[in-house]
Amino acid sequence: MLICIDPDAPLPALRAQTGDWPGPHCICLSRNAAVSGEAIDVALADFIVFRHMTRDVSTLLLLRDVVLRALTPGGPGLSGPLLLVRGSITAVEFDAALCEAQAQPFILGAIFGAADGVLTRLLLGAAIVENPLFRTFLTNLADGLTEGHTATSLDLLRTHLVPHD
Amino acid sequence: MTELPDRAAQLWRDILAGNPVLEQRPDFREGGAPELAYAPMRDRLADLDARLRGLVRHPGVEALLDDGAEDAAELLHSLIALGAPVDARVSDFGSTHYLATYPEVAQAGVAPFSHYLQHGMAEGRITLRRLRDGLFPGSVPRREGRPRCLIALGATDESATARLALNLVRQAAATHDVTVAATNASSHLDRFREACCSVIVTPAPAQDFDALPAGVLDWLSLTLLVGTGATPFLRPLVDRDLPFAVYATEHTDEILPRWRALFPALFADLLVFPSEHVRASWSGLLADLGYDIGHDTLTLPPATLRPGGVKGENHANARRHLSHLLGLNIGARRLVVGAGVAHWRAGTDLFVMAAQAARSSDPDALFLWVGDGFDHESAAFGLWSDRHLREVGAGSGTNLHILPDGPVLADALAAADAFFHASRLDPLPTVAMEAVAQGCHVVAFSGASALSDPTHYGIDRLHCVPYGDIAAAGAALRAVPRKMPGDPAAPERDIFPVLAAALTERLASQRYFALGDGDFDVPILVSNRPAHAASRTRERRKVWTSRRRMVWPSADAARAELAASDSWVHRRISVSPFQWRAGDAPVPEFSLHLHAHHLGDLADDLAGYHAFRAARRLIVTTDTQGKAETIRRHLDRAKIDGEVFVMPNRGRDILPFLRLFWPSEGVSKVADDGLWAHVHLKKAIGTSPSGDIWRRFLMTILLGDATRLSSAVDLASQDGTGLIGAFDPYTSGWVGARRLLDSVTGLPAPLPERPLLFPMGNMFWAQGSAVTEMIRLFPPEYPWPAEPIGNDGTVYHLIERLWPSAAASLGLRSVFIEKRDQPRA
Numbered sequence: 001m002l003i004c005i006d007p008d009a010p011l012p013a014l015r016a017q018t019g020d021w022p023g024p025h026c027i028c029l030s031r032n033a034a035v036s037g038e039a040i041d042v043a044l045a046d047f048i049v050f051r052h053m054t055r056d057v058s059t060l061l062l063l064r065d066v067v068l069r070a071l072t073p074g075g076p077g078l079s080g081p082l083l084l085v086r087g088s089i090t091a092v093e094f095d096a097a098l099c100e101a102q103a104q105p106f107i108l109g110a111i112f113g114a115a116d117g118v119l120t121r122l123l124l125g126a127a128i129v130e131n132p133l134f135r136t137f138l139t140n141l142a143d144g145l146t147e148g149h150t151a152t153s154l155d156l157l158r159t160h161l162v163p164h165d
Numbered sequence: 166m167t168e169l170p171d172r173a174a175q176l177w178r179d180i181l182a183g184n185p186v187l188e189q190r191p192d193f194r195e196g197g198a199p200e201l202a203y204a205p206m207r208d209r210l211a212d213l214d215a216r217l218r219g220l221v222r223h224p225g226v227e228a229l230l231d232d233g234a235e236d237a238a239e240l241l242h243s244l245i246a247l248g249a250p251v252d253a254r255v256s257d258f259g260s261t262h263y264l265a266t267y268p269e270v271a272q273a274g275v276a277p278f279s280h281y282l283q284h285g286m287a288e289g290r291i292t293l294r295r296l297r298d299g300l301f302p303g304s305v306p307r308r309e310g311r312p313r314c315l316i317a318l319g320a321t322d323e324s325a326t327a328r329l330a331l332n333l334v335r336q337a338a339a340t341h342d343v344t345v346a347a348t349n350a351s352s353h354l355d356r357f358r359e360a361c362c363s364v365i366v367t368p369a370p371a372q373d374f375d376a377l378p379a380g381v382l383d384w385l386s387l388t389l390l391v392g393t394g395a396t397p398f399l400r401p402l403v404d405r406d407l408p409f410a411v412y413a414t415e416h417t418d419e420i421l422p423r424w425r426a427l428f429p430a431l432f433a434d435l436l437v438f439p440s441e442h443v444r445a446s447w448s449g450l451l452a453d454l455g456y457d458i459g460h461d462t463l464t465l466p467p468a469t470l471r472p473g474g475v476k477g478e479n480h481a482n483a484r485r486h487l488s489h490l491l492g493l494n495i496g497a498r499r500l501v502v503g504a505g506v507a508h509w510r511a512g513t514d515l516f517v518m519a520a521q522a523a524r525s526s527d528p529d530a531l532f533l534w535v536g537d538g539f540d541h542e543s544a545a546f547g548l549w550s551d552r553h554l555r556e557v558g559a560g561s562g563t564n565l566h567i568l569p570d571g572p573v574l575a576d577a578l579a580a581a582d583a584f585f586h587a588s589r590l591d592p593l594p595t596v597a598m599e600a601v602a603q604g605c606h607v608v609a610f611s612g613a614s615a616l617s618d619p620t621h622y623g624i625d626r627l628h629c630v631p632y633g634d635i636a637a638a639g640a641a642l643r644a645v646p647r648k649m650p651g652d653p654a655a656p657e658r659d660i661f662p663v664l665a666a667a668l669t670e671r672l673a674s675q676r677y678f679a680l681g682d683g684d685f686d687v688p689i690l691v692s693n694r695p696a697h698a699a700s701r702t703r704e705r706r707k708v709w710t711s712r713r714r715m716v717w718p719s720a721d722a723a724r725a726e727l728a729a730s731d732s733w734v735h736r737r738i739s740v741s742p743f744q745w746r747a748g749d750a751p752v753p754e755f756s757l758h759l760h761a762h763h764l765g766d767l768a769d770d771l772a773g774y775h776a777f778r779a780a781r782r783l784i785v786t787t788d789t790q791g792k793a794e795t796i797r798r799h800l801d802r803a804k805i806d807g808e809v810f811v812m813p814n815r816g817r818d819i820l821p822f823l824r825l826f827w828p829s830e831g832v833s834k835v836a837d838d839g840l841w842a843h844v845h846l847k848k849a850i851g852t853s854p855s856g857d858i859w860r861r862f863l864m865t866i867l868l869g870d871a872t873r874l875s876s877a878v879d880l881a882s883q884d885g886t887g888l889i890g891a892f893d894p895y896t897s898g899w900v901g902a903r904r905l906l907d908s909v910t911g912l913p914a915p916l917p918e919r920p921l922l923f924p925m926g927n928m929f930w931a932q933g934s935a936v937t938e939m940i941r942l943f944p945p946e947y948p949w950p951a952e953p954i955g956n957d958g959t960v961y962h963l964i965e966r967l968w969p970s971a972a973a974s975l976g977l978r979s980v981f982i983e984k985r986d987q988p989r990a
Contacts, residue, residue: 053683
């Protein structure tokens with residue numbers, strides 16, 4: 001699954017750049033995203049669009065809500081590695097992520113914004129995403145988790161779903 | 166301690182096996198909540214044991230009671246007192262169901278079982294017995310691996326909607342295990358039971374669905390609501406995220422109250438219409454909701470015009486039978502048949518008048534109406550039709566006859582040359598379609614039913630005449646040829662598979678999903694109680710996922726929609742956050758108009774809003790001298806200067822306000838360019854506590870409170886501002902006022918498809934120039950409707966929505982103030 005949160009790039013370019021990622025391609029618009037209805041209509045041709053209505057939701061909770069909704073009847077479903085991108089991603093970064101995901105089914109990689117500490121990139125290998133405990137992990141995330149809780153939460157995910165040699 | 170009776174003790178252990186209560190309380194005669202203890206309750210209620218006997222459901226406990234075992238009643242009482250889920254297992258009392266049905270009991274914090282025993286039973290309050298009595302097995306066994314389908318309707322009666330639902334049940338049963346749910350049963354319940362696996366009858370699905378036996382609603386692959394009588398089933402379906410289609414079998418003209426059309430449309434995943442004619446009546450509502458017509462609706466006629474015929478022998482037999490029933494020899498006379506429950510709607514009176522006219526123009530013709538409803542004591546219709554029939558003559562010796570509904574209808578259609586569909590409005594003209602299948606020509610009024618749908622153009626047996634034109638109908642009937650023998654029509658096709666496939670495809674195509682919750686926790690179907698917060702989130706989320714309009718997710722969403730609009734009105738609307746006015750800044754001069762039809766809250770208003778004292782001029786209008794005197798006394802007590810005027814009771818609060826600006830009124834001259842606040846004490850019939858909350862919402866945002874003013878007065882006094890309103894979390898379209906839009910002339914450009922924002926509740930600040938502009942659009946000589954008026958769709962409802970347009974017409978902006986922490990509902 002590919003989740004682009006408030007993408008910067010024009011949608012045709014985004015589609016062309018990320019077309020190879022396996023699974024459903026999703027755009028998640030946060031509460032503050034100023035996107036017109038017409039723009040959403042355009043996006044729907046190539047992406048599944050999630051619109052989050054809650055004010056000031058952390059990236060991890062956006063991920064939670066997108067994935068759990070995708071897993072409900074009528075949702076697009078979830079399989080394969082998961083790439084979450086907030087804002088933008090270069091072609092080189094995308095290709096690198098795709099290679100890593102294909103090579104390492106248990107990969108868990110995160111990048112945080114230097115200025116604000118917001119999670120801007122998350123890569124989860126297929127073995128993590130398709131583990132039933134991943135859904136449990138997301139379900140148990142409490143409402144009100146802030147960006148400051150993300151690193152700790154991901155550490156928990158790593159502890160429980162990534163084998164330790 | 167005495168030894169426990171063995172059977173009672175054993176039952177206690179058996180029923181509570183695995184329940185932690187058993188460890189804490191091995192003896193049902195000890196422990197437990199004191200307020201629910203058996204002995205004190207028996208002291209209060211001498212007939213407690215009899216009351217308990219009436220509730221028992223567990224066969225073991227019932228046997229114990231039947232045997233007269235000493236502690237049987239105490240055992241039952243103790244079990245029920247444990248609450249859910251034990252209570253519902255052993256009795257017809259379920260505390261969870263009781264509290265869901267009676268929220269005031271929950272709010273009072275009293276033990277539900279205690280309340281029921283001491284009060285509820287005497288008051289006739291509902292228990293699980295009502296639901297359980299409404300569960301009926303069907304004749305069709307459930308089959309392993311079969312998909313399950315729920316079909317819900319209002320009443321299982323003889324209505325066209327119920328007949329349609331029954332046909333759908335029969336069709337669905339070919340491929341699905343069908344459960345039928347209805348709000349009330351009638352004598353035709355058995356027909357539904359014969360066709361399905363089970364029937365649930367409940368007038369309160371929202372309360373009862375949680376108490377259904379486990380598994381009843383599991384694994385539903387398809388849910389269909391037939392007719393707006395099924396609206397009560399919306400809430401439990403939405404609350405469980407169960408998708409569904411709604412088959413809208415009525416024109417919106419006839420659906421009252423309005424929410425019975427609004428909510429099915431708002432929440433349906435697929436909205437199905439029986440004809441383009443019905444769909445057209447819903448178009449305004451769908452436009453208000455922002456419907457994706459192509460994606461979310463389907464026109465699927467339940468029946469089609471299938472020209473057919475009747476074998477000669479059958480035709481002759483039918484005519485002979487009718488001759489016998491009517492006591493005359495029909496012979497070769499032209500036979501014109503009409504049918505339906507006698508009513509203005511069915512045009513029974515028009516049929517009779519056509520028969521009257523035919524006495525001179527077509528003396529050979531015989532007119533026969535088949536239907537019930539001729540109740541000569543009913544002022545709804547029967548009294549008038551009885552008088553009419555007596556005056557013009559019907560029955561023996563005349564050309565007009567009436568037979569009651571029943572099997573004779575089949576003979577009538579087989580025998581008839583023509584069917585006169587005199588209906589004024591008919592969403593399901595199935596009898597007329599059956600008449601065509603039986604070889605009849607059909608004469609109908611254009612625009613009255615699906616017979617006018619374009620798909621029927623060119624069918625030579627269908628003759629549409631101008632609406633209500635009896636003369637034209639008579640001419641068309643005279644021109645109808647005699648029926649010739651013919652072959653039966655092709656069988657009607659099943660529509661259920663088409664509907665099921667359409668719903669499946671609709672759900673599979675969903676690619677937009679709303680998540681989280683917005684800024685405003687306001688109810689739609691669900692109550693505003695804290696316990697229902699999650700349900701309210703689900704219902705809003707469903708609306709937003711369908712991208713329809715009911716509640717703004719946020720003021721930002723409204724701003725975005727205004728910015729995206731190219732309407733000349735919307736370009737001059739903005740949303741601002743609420744602020745309290747700084748106490749020391751000079752207050753702009755303003756006048757305040759209060760229309761006081763009801764005076765109950767007047768004293769509270771005068772004390773509760775500083776604006777009444779801060780106004781340069783306060784005018785209070787009312788409709789009687791007695792009220793005016795009462796108002797003056799209130800003003801004196803509050804030591805507030807104000808002028809009180811009596812106005813005719815016409816136009817609710819709107820016309821009294823506009824009249825202040827009419828030169829002819831004789832009121833001291835009103836400055837056209839002054840700033841005015843307009844509020845009112847009008848209370849609609851049946852105002853609930855939520856109505857009071859809404860009023861406080863508006864008054865606080867617009868005026869402030871007892872000591873402070875809202876900054877609305879400053880915004881309103883700014884250059885370029887014409888109107889200030891409260892930003893309402895609920896959206897509203899033109900609604901019933903849409904029917905009057907074409908009559909509005911004098912605006913610089915067409916009105917937008919949706920108003921988006923307007924002062925809902927008709928309380929606002931306005932520059933006098935904006936009021937004068939409204940008067941230009943609706944001058945004093947306008948034909949103002951008098952009371953009683955409808956709840957929607959009048960010129961007053963239109964004016965409420967046109968205030969931003971009036972301001973924009975002068976190049977003035979309208980500002981709506983958002984106060985997120987002010988409860989709205």
